[in-house]
Amino acid sequence: xxxxxxxxxxxxxxxxxxxxxxxxxxxxxxxxxxxxxxxxxxxxxxxxxxxxxxxxxxxxxxxxxxxxxxxxxxxxxxxxxxxxxxxxxxxxxxxxxxxxxxxxxxxxxxxxxxxxxxxxxxxxxxxxxxxxxxxxxxxxxxxxxxxxxxxxxxxxxxxxxxxxxxxxxxxxxxxxxxxxxxxxxxxxxxxxxxxxxxxxxxxxxxxxxxxxxxxxxxxxxxxxxxxxxxxxxxxxxxxxxxxxxxxxxxxxxxxxxxxxxxxxxxxxxxxxxxxxxxxxxxxxxxxxxxxxxxxxxxxxxxxxxxxxxxxxxxxxxxxxxxxxxxxxxxx
Amino acid sequence: xxxxxxxxxxxxxxxxxxxxxxxxxxxxxxxxxxxxxxxxxxxxxxxxxxxxxxxxxxxxxxxxxxxxxxxxxxxxxxxxxxxxxxxxxxxxxxxxxxxxxxxxxxxxxxxxxxxxxxxxxxxxxxxxxxxxxxxxxxxxxxxxxxxxxxxxxxxxxxxxxxxxxxxxxxxxxxxxxxxxxxxxxxxxxxxxxxxxxxxxxxxxxxxxxxxxxxxxxxxxxxxxxxxxxxxxxxxxxxxxxxxxxxxxxxxxxxxxxxxxxxxxxx
Numbered sequence: 001x002x003x004x005x006x007x008x009x010x011x012x013x014x015x016x017x018x019x020x021x022x023x024x025x026x027x028x029x030x031x032x033x034x035x036x037x038x039x040x041x042x043x044x045x046x047x048x049x050x051x052x053x054x055x056x057x058x059x060x061x062x063x064x065x066x067x068x069x070x071x072x073x074x075x076x077x078x079x080x081x082x083x084x085x086x087x088x089x090x091x092x093x094x095x096x097x098x099x100x101x102x103x104x105x106x107x108x109x110x111x112x113x114x115x116x117x118x119x120x121x122x123x124x125x126x127x128x129x130x131x132x133x134x135x136x137x138x139x140x141x142x143x144x145x146x147x148x149x150x151x152x153x154x155x156x157x158x159x160x161x162x163x164x165x166x167x168x169x170x171x172x173x174x175x176x177x178x179x180x181x182x183x184x185x186x187x188x189x190x191x192x193x194x195x196x197x198x199x200x201x202x203x204x205x206x207x208x209x210x211x212x213x214x215x216x217x218x219x220x221x222x223x224x225x226x227x228x229x230x231x232x233x234x235x236x237x238x239x240x241x242x243x244x245x246x247x248x249x250x251x252x253x254x255x256x257x258x259x260x261x262x263x264x265x266x267x268x269x270x271x272x273x274x275x276x277x278x279x280x281x282x283x284x285x286x287x288x289x290x291x292x293x294x295x296x297x298x299x300x301x302x303x304x305x306x307x308x309x310x311x312x313x314x315x316x317x318x319x320x321x322x323x324x325x326x327x328x329x330x331x
Numbered sequence: 332x333x334x335x336x337x338x339x340x341x342x343x344x345x346x347x348x349x350x351x352x353x354x355x356x357x358x359x360x361x362x363x364x365x366x367x368x369x370x371x372x373x374x375x376x377x378x379x380x381x382x383x384x385x386x387x388x389x390x391x392x393x394x395x396x397x398x399x400x401x402x403x404x405x406x407x408x409x410x411x412x413x414x415x416x417x418x419x420x421x422x423x424x425x426x427x428x429x430x431x432x433x434x435x436x437x438x439x440x441x442x443x444x445x446x447x448x449x450x451x452x453x454x455x456x457x458x459x460x461x462x463x464x465x466x467x468x469x470x471x472x473x474x475x476x477x478x479x480x481x482x483x484x485x486x487x488x489x490x491x492x493x494x495x496x497x498x499x500x501x502x503x504x505x506x507x508x509x510x511x512x513x514x515x516x517x518x519x520x521x522x523x524x525x526x527x528x529x530x531x532x533x534x535x536x537x538x539x540x541x542x543x544x545x546x547x548x549x550x551x552x553x554x555x556x557x558x559x560x561x562x563x564x565x566x567x568x569x570x571x572x573x574x575x576x577x578x579x580x581x582x583x584x585x586x587x588x589x590x591x592x593x594x595x596x597x
Contacts, residue, residue, distance in 0.1 A: 212478075214410030215380050216485055217402030217429030222436050228423055296447035 006077055076280030082275035089241065100278035108277070110284045117261030117288065119150065120254070121247040123183045128190025129240045134234070135191060136198030142210070143224055157172055164250045168259060182259035186247050194243045201235040202228070238303045241296040248292045249325055252285055289325070290317050332392045332488045333358050334379075339388035341374050342546075345496045348374040349545045352388070353416065356521055356538060361512065364525040365564055366576035369544040372525035374416030376493045379523065382407045387596070392488055402429030405482030407511075407524075409494035411474045415467040419458055419477045422466055423449040427485025445484070452480035456510045476510055483514065490515060492524035504528070508535050529561060 059065070080142075088096035139152035164169075167185035174181055210227035218226070242292050255263015262285050269278040294317065334356040341349040349371045356362040379390055381401040390397045397403065403460045405426075413422045428436055429443045435441060441449075453462050455558040456476035466474055471522070475495060482490055495511065496504035513534055515522045526532040539556050541549030541564040549560050 013559075056338040158420075208408070208410050208412040211382065212408060212481070213414070213425055213428065215401060215406040215408075216384060216414070216426050216481065218425065219428070219433060222425075224427075224430075225437060226417075230414050233416065309351045313356060319570040 037170040045305055061100060061222065061265045075233075077226065079275050083184045083279045085276050100276055101283060104277045105278040105284060110262065110265065110281065113262045113265050117255060117263065118248065118292070119282065120179050120182045120186060120259070120261060121244060121292075124186025124251070125181070125190055125240060125244045125247050127161075127187040129194055129236075129243070131187075131191045132198060135195045136202055137228070137232075139195070139199050140202045142202075143228075153195035156195040156199070157194050159188055160196060161192075165190040165257065168254050169258065176294060177254075177258040179260035182254040182261075185254065185259075186250055187235060190243055190247065193246065194239055197239045197242070198232070198236065202230065203237070205231050234303050238300045241299050245289075245293050247294045248289055252289070252325075286318075286321060290321065293324075333394070334362075334489055334521050334523065335391040335394075335573075336375075336379070338393065339378060339390070340374070340386045341371075341378060341383065342386045346460060347545050348509050350544075351386070352545075352547050354401070354540050354547055354550050356523060358393075358522055359519045360513060360537045361535060362523045362538040362540060363532045364523065364540045365526075365527070365529070365532060365549075365561075366542035367565060368527070370536070370542040372542060373493055374545075376406070376491045376523070376525060379489070380404050380491055389533075390515045405484050405485045405487030405493040407475070407478045407490070407492045407495045409472075409497050411478040412475060413477055413481070416465070418448060419453060419463055419473075419480070420462050422477050423453055423462075423484050425485060426452070426481040429485065446492070448486075449480070449484050452483040454476070454512050455483065456480050461493045471499050472504065475499065475503075475507045477576040479511055479514060480506075483518070487520065490520045492522070494525055494527065496543050497527060501571045504531065510536075516558075521525045529565075 009082050031111050084096040086094060087099070088094050113115060117312065135156055137150050141149050144147070144152065164185050167188045168177060168181055171181040171184045174184070205228055209231065213223045213227040251259075251261060252263045252266075255261040255265075256267050258264060258267070262281060266278060266281045269275075269281055320325070333435050336355070337353050337590075339349055339352040340347070344369070352371070352375060364375065374383060377499065379397075381397075381404065392403070400429075406468060414425070418493045421439075423438075423439060424446070425436075426442050426449065427470070431441055434466050437542075450462060453459050456479050458476055460471060460482065461469065461473065463515070465479060492511070499507060508531060511522075511524075514520075524536075526536070533553060533556070536553065539551055540547060541560065542566055548563065549556075551560075
């Protein structure tokens with residue numbers, strides 16, 4: 001009873017004096033939040049300061065302040081002007097002098113060089129693809145019993161762990177850095193890359209047809225050829241096209257170390273400081289690689305109608321080009 | 332061929348899929364294996380086809396123990412198990428694999444006799460005109476008929492069918508079963524099919540083998556397949572379609588036979 005009366009008194013009192021208790025609760029919460037925000041701001045600033053220090057130390061370590069790159073800035077601007085030679089069209093519209101690029105492309109016979117790059121990629125892919133299929137199938141547990149199948153998988157793993165660039169170096173004794181060794185390098189690389197993709201695809205092969213063929217009393221070779229391979233045809237072509245895409249990019253980078261094609265032209269022009277010509281070559285590489293990618297992706301999406309293959313738009317093809325180029329350079 | 336199964340047992344680890352299964356199917360008759368899912372029907376058929384090894388027991392065809400069962404025994408699967416990417420004709424030709432060398436089958440150069448056999452089998456199941464069609468472009472019923480054709484091309488002495496119409500609509504199921512029966516009658520093949528549609532089983536079967544939990548609990552003719560036995564095999568039946576099947580079983584033998592005759596005349 002007494003507590004009830006106490007509450008009543010309290011309520012009456014509050015009505016007279018104003019709700020001090022509730023108000024102080026709000027103020028208290030307010031100052032709490034203020035403090036929390038201050039702490040957050042301070043720690044964020046500390047983090048930014050830390051990153052700034054990290055940048056400074058790193059630049060220092062890289063010799064950023066010692067070298068004369070800032071002195072060379074005007075030269076870079078000059079080079080930029082050579083990369084993109086300016087020209088005024090119709091006396092009013094300033095733009096890059098495309099005619100100069102075009103002239104170099106003709107003079108240096110870039111179409112022919114692109115042909116060599118493409119030939120290296122095509123030959124490498126076509127030579128490697130059947131072997132990739134063979135290794136992929138032999139690496140499958142349903143074909144080769146458990147411990148033995150890892151022999152083939154292991155070979156593919158080893159091949160894959162060595163970049164195409166290094167394969168080219170390995171093949172050098174066969175005749176220096178030439179289109180021949182580049183082709184062999186890409187062929188080897190294809191076995192590892194495509195083989196790996198096909199191994200995954202083979203895991204998903206439907207058991208039904210295999211069992212169906214088995215039920216007819218067929219031999220093992222017949223079961224594989226008729227129960228398994230027909231299911232692999234579409235994915236095989238689709239993945240081979242994908243690997244061809246990669247191989248065209250790799251063929252360009254093999255050219256940079258001297259194995260023929262557009263890559264060679266690129267290094268020569270760079271080393272002789274013909275920057276306009278170098279940029280013309282780069283543009284040609286872009287056109288070649290993107291054309292191959294477009295053909296490959298159209299084929300793949302046609303082959304897998306229902307499956308959702310990432311279909312890059314023209315915009316994505318152009319914008320994502322540098323990334324894909326560097327990926328296949330360093331893979 | 333008389334099929335005799337004796338003391339067939341199959342164990343997967345601790346679970347017993349089949350235990351001491353024994354029965355006999357007379358020459359040229361159409362036997363149906365009935366039972367719930369998991370009763371052991373598929374395991375039984377897979378052992379008869381040689382796709383699975385039994386733990387113990389044996390299978391005899393005309394008194395001879397079957398050793399190379401795969402080539403002598405044709406099999407029709409529930410999911411047809413054809414190669415989708417090949418034509419009906421090429422799928423039927425895979426039935427010749429047990430007598431064709433690898434190179435010949437690879438080069439697709441089976442003897443003319445075998446090629447005609449494949450086309451004849453396709454014509455038996457009413458698909459001669461569709462022979463060059465890709466299997467993936469065919470309907471479920473047509474695919475199953477190609478499956479029957481493939482089994483026939485094997486020149487089997489025994490034909491097995493594992494739920495051949497379970498994944499088909501009622502009309503296609505009827506068509507496939509009609510072709511199936513016609514085919515086996517024409518060639519006088521001993522047939523063993525597992526079916527879970529009681530009404531279809533009653534219409535097409537001549538001998539019934541009821542299985543439950545891996546054991547044979549009933550072997551008998553159509554008239555012996557009474558509702559109480561069906562109830563024992565399947566437990567309480569709630570679905571109308573199935574109940575009709577069991578009620579029909581209650582009708583006495585002579586009426587049953589007349590009905591069957593009328594149906595064949597039709």
